[in-house]
Amino acid sequence: MLFNSVEFLFYFLPLTLILFFTIAARYGKEPAIALLVIASLFFYGWWNPIYLILLVGSMFFNYFLGQAISDSRHNRILLTFGVITNLGFLAYYKYAGFFVTNINVLFDTSWNFGHVFLPLAISFFTFQQIAYLVDSYKGITREYSFLHYLLFVSFFPQLIAGPIVHHKEMLPQFSGAGTYRFNARHFSIGLSIFAIGLFKKTVLADGIAEYANPIFTAADGGQTLDFFTAWGGALCYTFQLYFDFSGYSDMAIGLARMFGIVLPLNFYSPYKAANISEFWRRWHMTLSRFLRDYIYIPLGGNRKGIVHRYKNLFITMLLGGLWHGAGWNFIIWGALHGGYLTLHQLWLRLLDMLGFSGRQSSAYKAFAWLVTFISVVIGWVFFRATTFEGAVNLLQSMLGFNGLSLPNAIYARLGSIEAVLQFFNITSNTQGGAAFVSTWCWILLLTTVSLCLPTTQDIFSRVTNSLDNKSFDTTDAVWPAFAVTKRWVWSPTSRWALLCAMAFVLGLITLGQVSEFLYFQF
Amino acid sequence: MNYLLRFVIFGAITLASIGSFNWLVDPYGLYWSPTIHGFNAKKTESSERGRQTKGYRLTAIRPQVLIMGNSRVEMGLSTEHPTFSNRRVYNSGIPGLSLDQQYARTIEQINQNPELKEVYLSLDFLDFLYMDPSVDDGWHPSVAGEFRAINFIFSLDTLTNSVSTIINQQKLANYIDRHGVHIPESYQAILSTEGIRPLFTQKLGSISHQLSNRPLKISADGKHNQGIAMLQYVIDAANAKNITIHLFTNPYHYSYLHTLKDAGYWQKFIEWKILLAHLANKNHLIITDFSGFNKYSLENVDLQQPHKAMNWFWEPAHYRAELGDLMLDELNELAQHGIGRKLSEESIANIITEDNQNVTKSMERWQKLKQALLL
Numbered sequence: 001m002l003f004n005s006v007e008f009l010f011y012f013l014p015l016t017l018i019l020f021f022t023i024a025a026r027y028g029k030e031p032a033i034a035l036l037v038i039a040s041l042f043f044y045g046w047w048n049p050i051y052l053i054l055l056v057g058s059m060f061f062n063y064f065l066g067q068a069i070s071d072s073r074h075n076r077i078l079l080t081f082g083v084i085t086n087l088g089f090l091a092y093y094k095y096a097g098f099f100v101t102n103i104n105v106l107f108d109t110s111w112n113f114g115h116v117f118l119p120l121a122i123s124f125f126t127f128q129q130i131a132y133l134v135d136s137y138k139g140i141t142r143e144y145s146f147l148h149y150l151l152f153v154s155f156f157p158q159l160i161a162g163p164i165v166h167h168k169e170m171l172p173q174f175s176g177a178g179t180y181r182f183n184a185r186h187f188s189i190g191l192s193i194f195a196i197g198l199f200k201k202t203v204l205a206d207g208i209a210e211y212a213n214p215i216f217t218a219a220d221g222g223q224t225l226d227f228f229t230a231w232g233g234a235l236c237y238t239f240q241l242y243f244d245f246s247g248y249s250d251m252a253i254g255l256a257r258m259f260g261i262v263l264p265l266n267f268y269s270p271y272k273a274a275n276i277s278e279f280w281r282r283w284h285m286t287l288s289r290f291l292r293d294y295i296y297i298p299l300g301g302n303r304k305g306i307v308h309r310y311k312n313l314f315i316t317m318l319l320g321g322l323w324h325g326a327g328w329n330f331i332i333w334g335a336l337h338g339g340y341l342t343l344h345q346l347w348l349r350l351l352d353m354l355g356f357s358g359r360q361s362s363a364y365k366a367f368a369w370l371v372t373f374i375s376v377v378i379g380w381v382f383f384r385a386t387t388f389e390g391a392v393n394l395l396q397s398m399l400g401f402n403g404l405s406l407p408n409a410i411y412a413r414l415g416s417i418e419a420v421l422q423f424f425n426i427t428s429n430t431q432g433g434a435a436f437v438s439t440w441c442w443i444l445l446l447t448t449v450s451l452c453l454p455t456t457q458d459i460f461s462r463v464t465n466s467l468d469n470k471s472f473d474t475t476d477a478v479w480p481a482f483a484v485t486k487r488w489v490w491s492p493t494s495r496w497a498l499l500c501a502m503a504f505v506l507g508l509i510t511l512g513q514v515s516e517f518l519y520f521q522f
Numbered sequence: 523m524n525y526l527l528r529f530v531i532f533g534a535i536t537l538a539s540i541g542s543f544n545w546l547v548d549p550y551g552l553y554w555s556p557t558i559h560g561f562n563a564k565k566t567e568s569s570e571r572g573r574q575t576k577g578y579r580l581t582a583i584r585p586q587v588l589i590m591g592n593s594r595v596e597m598g599l600s601t602e603h604p605t606f607s608n609r610r611v612y613n614s615g616i617p618g619l620s621l622d623q624q625y626a627r628t629i630e631q632i633n634q635n636p637e638l639k640e641v642y643l644s645l646d647f648l649d650f651l652y653m654d655p656s657v658d659d660g661w662h663p664s665v666a667g668e669f670r671a672i673n674f675i676f677s678l679d680t681l682t683n684s685v686s687t688i689i690n691q692q693k694l695a696n697y698i699d700r701h702g703v704h705i706p707e708s709y710q711a712i713l714s715t716e717g718i719r720p721l722f723t724q725k726l727g728s729i730s731h732q733l734s735n736r737p738l739k740i741s742a743d744g745k746h747n748q749g750i751a752m753l754q755y756v757i758d759a760a761n762a763k764n765i766t767i768h769l770f771t772n773p774y775h776y777s778y779l780h781t782l783k784d785a786g787y788w789q790k791f792i793e794w795k796i797l798l799a800h801l802a803n804k805n806h807l808i809i810t811d812f813s814g815f816n817k818y819s820l821e822n823v824d825l826q827q828p829h830k831a832m833n834w835f836w837e838p839a840h841y842r843a844e845l846g847d848l849m850l851d852e853l854n855e856l857a858q859h860g861i862g863r864k865l866s867e868e869s870i871a872n873i874i875t876e877d878n879q880n881v882t883k884s885m886e887r888w889q890k891l892k893q894a895l896l897l
Contacts, residue, residue: 501532
């Protein structure tokens with residue numbers, strides 16, 4: 001079931017909310033939790049009930065193993081068994097086909113693994129439970145109630161695409177009595193955040209998607225694209241992914257808040273980042289946290305010298321790429337970001353060696369932002385293209401290898417500028433002028449939105465949007481309209497009620513053209 | 523007032539405002555709510571929505587005369603022609619509509635519209651080409667897609683299209699009028715800015731690309747074609763209800779016919795006409811062939827005056843309503859202009875000879891045009 005679907009918005013969500021608060025009021029906390037678990041499992045099983053077997057089996061296994069680990073006091077064998085079993089299932093469902101295909105190519109064999117269906121959200125609930133096992137091993141957390149554990153893993157607002165939550169973040173909230181009383185303030189905040197998320201996903205992300213998809217399809221199909229078309233496609237996807245994921249994250253936070261639960265922050269204006277490290281502090285923040293805590297630091301982090309630090313960074317990002325999908329393009333994307341992060345560290349060292357002190361200047365920040373943004377866009381080309389050849393094809397066009405041209409309808413209207421275009425070898429083509437104009441208008445609009453406007457974390461900072469206390473943070477970031485927009489803070493006024501209601505209604509009237517969230521595939 | 527209550531009230535007002543606005547502007551010409559010149563009279567967003575909206579309009583209008591086909595008849599046959607005076611007529615031509623859907627929609631009208639008296643059904647060569655023309659498992663006409671008018675009223679797409687409809691009222695833009703006719707004003711815009719050249723290069727290039735990439739056939743055995751078999755269903759359905767059916771092939775500019783020839787499709791084009799001639803005799807009906815060479819299809823393309831529109835064609839594949847009027851004259855025997863020929867087993871040999879001679883005669887002219895167009 002999608003958050004942006006009729007069945008979710010008009011049936012599932014209202015019914016779950018009513019039942020939850022009614023049962024909590026009449027029968028208390030535990031029956032209300034049981035209801036929420038059943039609702040979450042129903043939500044998950046809506047796509048395909050067969051997936052439920054794996055999810056429920058995984059929760060049983062990890063809960064009882066977690067108990068055993070906690071009881072055994074640092075039994076490393078049990079932990080290793082748990083991690084390997086979890087990763088084994090993930091490997092089977094997500095990576096076996098990819099692995100066998102590559103073995104066949106490498107050794108000219110013809111092994112056939114058959115078609116394995118990828119269970120929805122397996123990467124998310126697997127990582128969440130590995131973190132639980134590790135935290136149990138370290139003695140950071142312990143769960144005494146199986147029902148609470150089921151809710152911790154399956155809570156529907158964050159089950160499908162995160163945020164990846166820690167047990168210690170959720171347990172106190174599930175145990176608190178205040179969670180089980182309907183709170184109009186929480187509900188108002190949650191509904192308003194959800195409305196903004198719905199708008200981002202259905203109006204902005206889906207709106208620009210129609211200009212990105214044909215370009216990547218053409219590139220994957222081997223078509224030759226000109227410079228402007230290729231950049232148009234890459235930038236449209238860059239913003240589609242941004243508003244898709246940002247919208248989803250807001251909707252998840254908003255939904256949880258309707259139940260009185262505050263989730264961790266997962267997304268904080270990453271395209272404002274002026275270096276790649278800052279980008280990763282703002283994009284899919286709970287995944288970055290997981291990779292840091294459970295891969296980078298166990299690998300040695302920055303404790304064993306510079307060379308090891310860079311190696312660890314690279315390996316962590318490579319695995320981060322692989323986490324997103326079983327394909328070489330995801331591995332290349334991870335490797336690219338590993339390379340970016342390493343280069344950024346080297347660059348900082350070089351600046352320190354040169355005694356450069358202008359890192360906070362506007363000019364330096366603008367330059368750093370541009371380099372960061374272009375690097376991220378190049379990465380997204382591999383992330384989105386379905387084939388390696390398609391990605392390379394698009395990148396070649398973005399580098400101008402296939403020429404520069406404008407639609408004839410525009411070219412013919414440029415008058416005297418035509419001579420200048422000819423000087424730069426910019427020719428005309430027979431593509432549609434209207435689509436070209438729409439593409440670049442969308443890019444301009446969404447660049448402005450993502451760079452200048454505050455995110456929901458900022459807007460709802462006074463009422464605790466998330467478990468993170470970031471607000472209007474400009475550290476290592478650009479924010480062109482900061483002085484104007486820093487006052488845009490939500491309060492329960494008519495103005496905000498109108499804005500959020502309009503966002504909600506605009507989102508609602510797209511329901512005839514439902515589309516999935518991009519991060520559901522991971 | 524409570525924030526949630528204000529949220530609900532503002533939401534309801536927003537939703538009602540959007541619905542009312544979309545209904546009033548009616549960007550796809552679904553409801554034909556009051557039209558105001560300069561505000562919503564030209565439904566500039568309707569031309570791409572015919573597939574979804576024309577079925578609904580047919581149900582609402584219940585025409586006495588139905589025009590069916592693809593974009594050629596949608597642009598080319600005017601409902602203002604005197605032959606339609608005092609009758610409810612609707613042009614249900616839809617760009618790129620498959621033959622299957624054209625005929626399914628026609629049969630649906632024949633069976634469900636008791637007012638229907640006449641059908642004008644265009645026949646287009648490319649629609650009858652198949653990768654494997656031998657496959658014929660019988661045909662069960664079904665009209666695709668359920669239409670829900672409410673989806674168009676409460677829709678973000680409609681809202682943005684309502685806004686652009688208002689903005690584009692003064693621009694030269696394509697639109698569909700209340701009788702389903704496609705008014706192709708964008709051709710005038712292209713002619714005035716880019717000239718006629720891109721109209722020809724783009725269309726001829728696209729036909730050439732479309733045909734040369736796929737080995738399409740008319741018939742595996744020289745006798746059978748799925749399109750003709752489906753057409754027989756339409757003829758039978760019309761006969762059963764005593765509905766007059768006018769069958770005719772669309773006119774093409776000579777450059778279009780030569781592009782077919784260059785792509786290796788000339789013999790298939792002839793083969794198609796032979797099948798149509800058999801169909802005409804079998805059913806004792808008239809099929810008028812407008813797809814030959816004549817003074818209209820051989821109209822000169824004046825690249826020296828690129829911003830001047832042609833008299834009979836917008837571009838190689840689409841004829842103007844002026845030519846459509848002459849076709850309607852001939853179909854209704856109101857006048858003879860020398861465009862149409864009756865296809866039958868008796869006439870087909872002469873028609874083939876005439877077409878073969880004319881394609882040879884016009885070859886030099888085509889070569890010159892090709893050179894001038896840099897094709």
